[in-house]
Amino acid sequence: QVKLQQSGAELVKPGASVKLSCKTSGYTFSTSYMSWFKQIPGQSIEWIGMIYAGDGGTGYNQKFKGKATLTVDTSSSTAYMDLSSLTTEDSAVYFCARRYYDGTYYSNWFAYWGQGTLVTVSS
Amino acid sequence: DIQMTQSPSLLSASVGDRVTINCKASQNINKYLNWYQQKLGEAPKLLIYNTNNLQTGIPSRFSGSGSGTDYTLTISSLQPEDFGTYFCFQHNSWPLTFGSGTKLEIK
Numbered sequence: 001q002v003k004l005q006q007s008g009a010e011l012v013k014p015g016a017s018v019k020l021s022c023k024t025s026g027y028t029f030s031t032s033y034m035s036w037f038k039q040i041p042g043q044s045i046e047w048i049g050m051i052y053a054g055d056g057g058t059g060y061n062q063k064f065k066g067k068a069t070l071t072v073d074t075s076s077s078t079a080y081m082d083l084s085s086l087t088t089e090d091s092a093v094y095f096c097a098r099r100y101y102d103g104t105y106y107s108n109w110f111a112y113w114g115q116g117t118l119v120t121v122s123s
Numbered sequence: 124d125i126q127m128t129q130s131p132s133l134l135s136a137s138v139g140d141r142v143t144i145n146c147k148a149s150q151n152i153n154k155y156l157n158w159y160q161q162k163l164g165e166a167p168k169l170l171i172y173n174t175n176n177l178q179t180g181i182p183s184r185f186s187g188s189g190s191g192t193d194y195t196l197t198i199s200s201l202q203p204e205d206f207g208t209y210f211c212f213q214h215n216s217w218p219l220t221f222g223s224g225t226k227l228e229i230k
Contacts, residue, residue: 035219045167045210047219061218095166108214109157111178113166 002026004114022079022096029077033099040092086121129222137230142198146211155215158196162207
């Protein structure tokens with residue numbers, strides 16, 4: 001079955017960077033898309049961007065350009081998100097989620113999600 | 124960006140009640156509207172896709188309707204396990220956006 005396993009919680013200092021991972025199994029990673037989302041506890045969810053594992057092509061929410069960088073490693077079926085120049089406003093839970101694919105078409109929604117990674121930015 | 128406005132933000136209801144949650148988009152989203160349920164400490168769970176299609180494994184007491192800018196999630200007979208926060212989500216236009224959420228409490 002499809003599984004997305006995210007890396008553990010991070011405590012990072014302001015100004016630093018952090019790299020989150022999302023290890024997948026149960027489907028063909030190399031022809032899939034992965035999106036990342038941000039959720040501050042108690043608040044709504046924001047879409048950060050999406051990456052195609054086939055060629056590393058990316059699309060970002062303008063709000064997160066320069067903040068987030070998405071990459072993949074097809075050899076390990078893992079997606080990554082780098083967050084740079086962290087501030088307290090980046091403290092949140094970050095989720096990865098696979099773009100829906102019915103075997104023929106991709107749709108811009110998400111049925112499979114990772115469990116989330118809590119990032120806390122504090123000195 | 125398309126703004127998604129949900130109402131109410133907080134809803135308290137009893138087991139067996141019929142519950143309705145509303146979502147209004149700032150522009151026409153052509154029925155590209157999903158509903159998610161999220162419980163504390165968990166990832167969102169897909170309930171409904173493309174306005175009125177029930178995701179596999181979701182109980183039939185959940186249903187969706189709407190068109191244009193106005194959409195509704197209905198729970199026909201509320202069950203104790205239905206507590207949580209519900210989000211609408213539009214995938215008609217980039218960037219993809221979520222509603223502000225409706226917290227559903229069981230009386």
